[in-house]
Amino acid sequence: MLAAIALYAHCPLAHIELGALLERAGRARAALRRYERALQLSSDPSIDAGRAAAVGAARCSEMLARRYGGSEGRRSEGGSRPTHIARGRALESA
Numbered sequence: 001m002l003a004a005i006a007l008y009a010h011c012p013l014a015h016i017e018l019g020a021l022l023e024r025a026g027r028a029r030a031a032l033r034r035y036e037r038a039l040q041l042s043s044d045p046s047i048d049a050g051r052a053a054a055v056g057a058a059r060c061s062e063m064l065a066r067r068y069g070g071s072e073g074r075r076s077e078g079g080s081r082p083t084h085i086a087r088g089r090a091l092e093s094a
């Protein structure tokens with residue numbers, strides 16, 4: 001999968017798939033980084049790739065919050081919510 005990331009670094013789907021593999025392996029923090037990168041690369045967060053990345057990121061954040069008893073600590077620049085949740089709210093209104 002790392003070879004796919006190297007070949008398709010600008011493709012959000014490669015980052016989503018690697019995030020899913022990392023998530024299944026219990027590496028939520030690393031998976032969250034892949035999902036966040038996929039969100040950055042998604043030209044339109046309302047398309048399937050953007051939604052998949054947002055859902056994956058939310059799952060990882062929830063897993064980390066349960067594991068560490070609170071917020072993951074990754075905050076959006078302008079608010080108190082994690083970046084993917086702030087973007088998820090934008091998806092809900094679209």
